[in-house]
Amino acid sequence: MKITIVGAGVAGMTCAVELAERGVAVDVYEQATGFGPHSCSWFAGGMLSPWCEHEHSAELIAKFGEQSIAWWCRQVPDVTRQGSLLVAHGRHASELIGFSRRTTRYEWLDAAAISALEPALADRFQRGLFFKDEAHLDPRTALQALAERLMALGGRIHFGAACAEQSKGDHLVIDCTGWAARDQLHSLRGVKGEMLILRSKELTLSRPVRLLDPRIPAYIVPRPGGIFMVGATMIESDDASRITARAMLELLSAACSLHPAFAEAEVLEIGTQVRPAFPDNMPRILWRRDRIYINGFYRHGFLLAPAFARMAADAILLGQRCAQVEYENHA
Numbered sequence: 001m002k003i004t005i006v007g008a009g010v011a012g013m014t015c016a017v018e019l020a021e022r023g024v025a026v027d028v029y030e031q032a033t034g035f036g037p038h039s040c041s042w043f044a045g046g047m048l049s050p051w052c053e054h055e056h057s058a059e060l061i062a063k064f065g066e067q068s069i070a071w072w073c074r075q076v077p078d079v080t081r082q083g084s085l086l087v088a089h090g091r092h093a094s095e096l097i098g099f100s101r102r103t104t105r106y107e108w109l110d111a112a113a114i115s116a117l118e119p120a121l122a123d124r125f126q127r128g129l130f131f132k133d134e135a136h137l138d139p140r141t142a143l144q145a146l147a148e149r150l151m152a153l154g155g156r157i158h159f160g161a162a163c164a165e166q167s168k169g170d171h172l173v174i175d176c177t178g179w180a181a182r183d184q185l186h187s188l189r190g191v192k193g194e195m196l197i198l199r200s201k202e203l204t205l206s207r208p209v210r211l212l213d214p215r216i217p218a219y220i221v222p223r224p225g226g227i228f229m230v231g232a233t234m235i236e237s238d239d240a241s242r243i244t245a246r247a248m249l250e251l252l253s254a255a256c257s258l259h260p261a262f263a264e265a266e267v268l269e270i271g272t273q274v275r276p277a278f279p280d281n282m283p284r285i286l287w288r289r290d291r292i293y294i295n296g297f298y299r300h301g302f303l304l305a306p307a308f309a310r311m312a313a314d315a316i317l318l319g320q321r322c323a324q325v326e327y328e329n330h331a
């Protein structure tokens with residue numbers, strides 16, 4: 001069997017590695033000349049937060065997300081498994097209670113426990129929720145690590161190469177082109193996300209921190225070298241051309257509200273991209289005559305792509321052609 005994967009975002013790369021691990025000959029075609037800002041994956045926070053995300057998503061997200069964390073830990077070296085933290089300022093403390101009712105697998109922290117976990121936040125928050133089993137990674141280094149893993153397994157990746165091939169005989173084409181597949185997948189919609197990359201010499205955080213604020217909910221994900229990803233807006237729009245002044249203001253306000261030292265941080269990067277999403281915000285594996293589509297990862301590409309890669313590989317290797325792979329069976 002030979003597999004061609006079109007698109008080297010997180011959906012394409014996880015699928016490529018999963019199939020190559022099972023002994024399949026895999027070629028990935030990516031139209032851009034490398035990993036970069038043409039893809040939604042480039043701008044992700046890299047949070048692997050199955051239980052936090054359960055707050056506004058289906059139960060399955062938590063199950064698939066847990067499986068995906070284990071996959072990432074096996075496949076790439078730099079997954080940080082230090083949990084994630086949720087905090088709220090005193091006037092919004094009730095938000096924490098509401099959040100705790102909609103999620104699982106957390107423990108309550110008081111001010112002393114928060115400062116023990118994140119000394120930079122000492123004396124800033126009275127209560128928080130700690131999701132100790134969650135993880136995070138840097139999406140950019142993770143994509144590169146997957147490319148290296150794929151090549152070590154004998155797979156190939158062709159940058160700067162579009163691919164017009166169609167499935168034929170035992171040659172299957174898997175389309176993982178994200179938002180670019182909207183003309184073929186008519187129910188796909190775009191959800192714009194805006195984010196910032198800051199650098200602060202003063203602050204150290206060890207894990208993603210979410211600030212619960214009814215007006216400006218935001219999160220900060222630490223990366224090596226004093227770098228912080230601040231995200232992210234969720235706007236029903238497929239216009240990823242520019243960040244709005246409001247989004248910039250809100251993201252910076254949220255960062256400074258988490259810690260005033262962010263006011264002195266350097267703004268290294270401003271990013272906007274369109275998340276590909278189906279109406280129920282769940283990804284799909286769609287088996288069509290000429291190709292298989294794996295798409296619709298919405299705000300969960302890093303959290304869910306490994307679990308969907310596993311399901312797709314199971315279906316392909318068992319020859320189970322179906323309109324939509326029944327992912328409930330794999331939960």
Ligand SMILES: Cc1cc2nc3c(=O)[nH]c(=O)nc-3n(C[C@H](O)[C@H](O)[C@H](O)COP(=O)(O)OP(=O)(O)OC[C@H]3O[C@@H](n4cnc5c(N)ncnc54)[C@H](O)[C@@H]3O)c2cc1C
Pocket residue numbers: 006007008009010011012029030031032038039040041042043044045046047048161162163176177178179180192193194195231232233272273274275276294295296297298299300301302303304
């Ligand atoms: C601001 C922001 C923050 C986010 N944070 C998180 C997070 O913390 N955790 C999480 O799990 N998810 C997060 N997400 C969601 C995640 O980024 C997406 O779900 C995921 O990146 C979608 O991946 P994809 O591979 O489907 O699409 P993409 O990453 O867009 O990849 C598609 C690739 O296909 C290529 N392509 C398109 N057409 C062709 C063609 N004809 N031939 C060859 N190549 C082609 C494109 O160039 C691109 O590289 C975030 C998203 C945003 C915008």
